[in-house]
Amino acid sequence: xxxxxxxxxxxxxxxxxxxxxxxxxxxxxxxxxxxxxxxxxxxxxxxxxxxxxxxxxxxxxxxxxxxxxxxxxxxxxxxxxxxxxxxxxxxxxxxxxxxxxxxxxxxxxxxxxxxxxxxxxxxxxxxxxxxxxxxxxxxx
Amino acid sequence: xxxxxxxxxxxxxxxxxxxxxxxxxxxxxxxxxxxxxxxxxxxxxxxxxxxxxxxxxxxxxxxxxxxxxxxxxxxxxxxxxxxxxxxxxxxxxxxxxxxxxxxxxxxxxxxxxxxxxxxxxxxxxxxxxxxxxxxxxxxxxxxxxxxxxxxxxxxxxxxxxxxxxxxxxxxxxxxxxxxxxxxxxxxxxxxxxxxxxxxxxxxxxxxxxxxxxxxxxxxxxxxxxxxxxxxxxxxxxxxxxxxxxxxxxxxxxxxxxxxxxxxxxxxxxxxxxxxxxxxxxxxxxxxxxxxxxxxxxxxxxxxxxxxxxxxxxxxxxxxxxxxxxxxxxxxxxxxxxxxxxxxxxxxxxxxxxxxxxxxxxxxxxxxxxxxxxxxxxxxxxxxxxxxxxxxxxxxx
Numbered sequence: 001x002x003x004x005x006x007x008x009x010x011x012x013x014x015x016x017x018x019x020x021x022x023x024x025x026x027x028x029x030x031x032x033x034x035x036x037x038x039x040x041x042x043x044x045x046x047x048x049x050x051x052x053x054x055x056x057x058x059x060x061x062x063x064x065x066x067x068x069x070x071x072x073x074x075x076x077x078x079x080x081x082x083x084x085x086x087x088x089x090x091x092x093x094x095x096x097x098x099x100x101x102x103x104x105x106x107x108x109x110x111x112x113x114x115x116x117x118x119x120x121x122x123x124x125x126x127x128x129x130x131x132x133x134x135x136x137x138x139x140x
Numbered sequence: 141x142x143x144x145x146x147x148x149x150x151x152x153x154x155x156x157x158x159x160x161x162x163x164x165x166x167x168x169x170x171x172x173x174x175x176x177x178x179x180x181x182x183x184x185x186x187x188x189x190x191x192x193x194x195x196x197x198x199x200x201x202x203x204x205x206x207x208x209x210x211x212x213x214x215x216x217x218x219x220x221x222x223x224x225x226x227x228x229x230x231x232x233x234x235x236x237x238x239x240x241x242x243x244x245x246x247x248x249x250x251x252x253x254x255x256x257x258x259x260x261x262x263x264x265x266x267x268x269x270x271x272x273x274x275x276x277x278x279x280x281x282x283x284x285x286x287x288x289x290x291x292x293x294x295x296x297x298x299x300x301x302x303x304x305x306x307x308x309x310x311x312x313x314x315x316x317x318x319x320x321x322x323x324x325x326x327x328x329x330x331x332x333x334x335x336x337x338x339x340x341x342x343x344x345x346x347x348x349x350x351x352x353x354x355x356x357x358x359x360x361x362x363x364x365x366x367x368x369x370x371x372x373x374x375x376x377x378x379x380x381x382x383x384x385x386x387x388x389x390x391x392x393x394x395x396x397x398x399x400x401x402x403x404x405x406x407x408x409x410x411x412x413x414x415x416x417x418x419x420x421x422x423x424x425x426x427x428x429x430x431x432x433x434x435x436x437x438x439x440x441x442x443x444x445x446x447x448x449x450x451x452x453x454x455x456x457x458x459x460x461x462x463x464x465x466x467x468x469x470x471x472x473x474x475x476x477x478x479x480x481x482x483x484x485x486x487x488x489x490x491x492x493x494x495x496x497x498x499x500x501x502x503x504x505x506x507x508x509x510x511x512x513x514x515x516x517x518x519x520x521x522x523x524x525x526x527x528x529x530x531x532x533x534x535x536x
Binding site: 012106 | 265266267268270271274278279280281282283284285286287288289292295296297299300303344345346347348349395396397398399400401403
């Protein structure tokens with residue numbers, strides 16, 4: 001299934017550097033899929049992507065596309081913007097989400113969340129120069 | 141067995157010391173620090189020839205002179221036979237430098253070591269500095285694009301803590317009021333004008349829910365500690381602080397654990413303090429006062445719980461009841477804290493150790509903790525992902 005894609009008519013403030021390891025992640029994100037790395041030896045999931053499992057150091061890892069569903073663990077609005085983010089819509093709304101697969105991710109929050117532990121879904125922010133991942137509260 | 145002590149200390153009042161690049165007359169780190177070396181060694185009663193090692197927290201990127209420990213050794217005319225070390229550790233830097241300095245004593249490499257540093261950054265605009273500091277508290281490719289600045293992680297601690305434990309904004313804000321009161325009694329403090337809970341709650345928002353009075357200001361600081369073997373300390377006949385316990389723990393995460401867990405439990409502080417208490421042969425309730433590395437109100441609340449002074453969820457309420465105020469059950473941040481005494485990050489851990497030393501040797505003046513015998517200081521990095529704890533005992 002494909003994550004919702006939100007076009008944003010700006011460039012990313014900080015463009016993630018792409019490597020051979022992370023290229024599949026960013027390419028999949030562009031197509032609406034959020035991937036984590038999964039260890040085939042111990043079963044644990046990792047994010048950001050890892051070349052080998054950070055828990056058991058097995059090299060036997062692969063990609064797992066997550067559902068995109070999770071819960072909001074925490075959030076804040078940053079009013080004191082770093083110089084790099086000057087001119088961005090302020091405040092910056094960011095948070096931490098726990099995906100239902102058991103992975104915790106820190107990311108921008110898109111839209112107002114009524115409180116913590118509310119259901120969220122991952123979304124793709126499609127900037128002019130490439131994607132970023134974010135989360136938004138689920139509205140039925 | 142060799143025992144390490146803190147035998148002397150001197151520091152400048154924290155504040156805006158750094159001059160701008162185009163100033164006609166500059167304040168330079170080494171000139172200020174060199175004078176403090178004389179003051180601290182005179183207080184300690186040690187001589188230049190006794191000094192075998194120099195340990196410094198890494199200087200800020202804004203300091204023009206590089207390789208500062210060598211630069212200082214030259215200016216002091218000291219020929220080190222132990223080590224010359226510059227320690228990097230972000231918020232941990234001061235605590236790490238102290239730890240490495242104590243090691244010089246414990247390893248027998250030096251009988252006396254200077255543990256000192258300067259942190260100059262106040263002339264650098266906050267947004268410029270934030271663009272740098274965010275590279276230290278997060279993954280530059282996977283966190284930084286969202287805009288996380290160092291204190292934004294603590295803000296998320298506050299939101300989660302209030303959600304889980306029902307603490308209120310006013311309860312947490314009380315920590316800032318208490319700390320400002322302590323700072324008003326400390327001549328080294330940057331901010332000394334008393335404030336109220338209403339002032340804290342009405343302050344300009346910085347990282348929700350924390351406002352201007354619950355986060356650190358921009359600070360410069362210069363500080364020098366003299367650490368020595370207990371044999372040297374005893375021979376001087378002067379009061380000193382004997383290091384009784386030390387603990388360190390990193391939880392393996394970078395700001396957050398991708399496996400989840402309780403972010404506000406500060407597990408590393410729990411484990412590091414357990415190690416230090418065990419080494420000292422004491423328990424949390426034996427500690428008379430604690431000088432914690434807490435850049436924000438919520439951090440003091442969480443670390444006061446992790447160190448075992450309060451049950452989970454009760455730290456903020458304990459502060460409201462006055463338990464952490466001077467005269468209370470367990471005074472915390474008697475210096476005035478990172479928010480009000482001031483926070484020159486790379487040397488904050490040294491200022492915290494200096495406060496413990498001053499309390500244990502009866503030098504804390506109006507803010508003296510009565511009968512202070514056992515004190516503790518911490519330093520940390522990330523979101524308390526790593527914690528360093530030192531426990532000291534006063535010897536008169």
